[in-house]
Amino acid sequence: MSTGTRTGTRAGGSRTDTASAEAALCCASAAPSSWLLTLVEMRKMTDTRSGRWVLAVIGLTMVGMTCLVVFAADPGDRTTAELFLASQTGLSLLLPVVAIVAVTAEWSQRDGLTTFALVPVRGRIIRAKVQAGLILAVCGVALSAVVTVGGHALGIATGNADGGWAIPLDLVATRVLDCVIAVFAGVAFGMLLGSPLLSILAFYAVPIVLGILGGTVSALDGTMTWIDPGRALTPLSEVGDVSASEWAHMATSTALFTVLPFAGGAWCLLRREVK
Numbered sequence: 001m002s003t004g005t006r007t008g009t010r011a012g013g014s015r016t017d018t019a020s021a022e023a024a025l026c027c028a029s030a031a032p033s034s035w036l037l038t039l040v041e042m043r044k045m046t047d048t049r050s051g052r053w054v055l056a057v058i059g060l061t062m063v064g065m066t067c068l069v070v071f072a073a074d075p076g077d078r079t080t081a082e083l084f085l086a087s088q089t090g091l092s093l094l095l096p097v098v099a100i101v102a103v104t105a106e107w108s109q110r111d112g113l114t115t116f117a118l119v120p121v122r123g124r125i126i127r128a129k130v131q132a133g134l135i136l137a138v139c140g141v142a143l144s145a146v147v148t149v150g151g152h153a154l155g156i157a158t159g160n161a162d163g164g165w166a167i168p169l170d171l172v173a174t175r176v177l178d179c180v181i182a183v184f185a186g187v188a189f190g191m192l193l194g195s196p197l198l199s200i201l202a203f204y205a206v207p208i209v210l211g212i213l214g215g216t217v218s219a220l221d222g223t224m225t226w227i228d229p230g231r232a233l234t235p236l237s238e239v240g241d242v243s244a245s246e247w248a249h250m251a252t253s254t255a256l257f258t259v260l261p262f263a264g265g266a267w268c269l270l271r272r273e274v275k
């Protein structure tokens with residue numbers, strides 16, 4: 001009797017182990033792909049009331065600033081390069097807000113109970129949020145290029161155009177880099193602080209405070225060239241080549257203002273308790 005019982009137990013245990021293994025394999029195969037998670041995060045950025053309003057303001061700013069250059073700027077400033085820069089006015093300034101709101105949704109809107117239950121590996125969520133933000137930044141620059149072409153066509157129709165149709169490729173590259181850095185910084189502050197209000201305030205307050213310090217304290221002027229992101233990233237919004245020293249300033253400021261907050265934010269998000 002005892003032998004049969006042990007044999008049945010071993011058989012039952014074997015069947016149980018097999019069923020558990022099959023269930024684990026089914027769960028693993030059913031895990032959402034990285035691309036699907038990125039699409040979900042992009043929808044969070046664009047399919048909410050706050051996200052739609054911010055994107056609408058960005059679009060209106062693109063059109064408004066482009067029309068302003070066409071009709072009010074000096075003739076020498078009506079080139080496609082200047083039109084492109086004008087259409088970019090609100091992009092790198094407001095796009096990080098969309099990223100911050102999407103990153104903090106798990107904590108401010110109690111989405112974490114759903115998000116982290118469906119995808120327990122939080123590192124995948126972080127990667128999807130970053131990828132969605134970067135895609136949105138590139139799409140924003142592409143849209144501003146379309147608006148630039150439309151503005152140039154409007155300038156030709158009204159006799160206010162100056163120069164050809166081509167947008168300098170180096171300017172496009174630097175503008176993409178600027179928007180990517182801005183979105184990356186928004187994601188970093190959102191993960192680090194977890195609150196949309198605090199994250200947005202910190203994102204805009206830090207450059208403002210550093211700029212005031214550099215402007216009022218002459219001894220800090222040289223140091224702020226390396227630290228202040230508002231000053232260090234300015235060459236990315238100008239026509240012309242970027243010097244080696246300017247690249248060094250940008251790298252240092254980005255490391256302090258973006259990379260370090262991102263590392264700290266990722267550490268906090270991976271350990272933050274879901275309530």
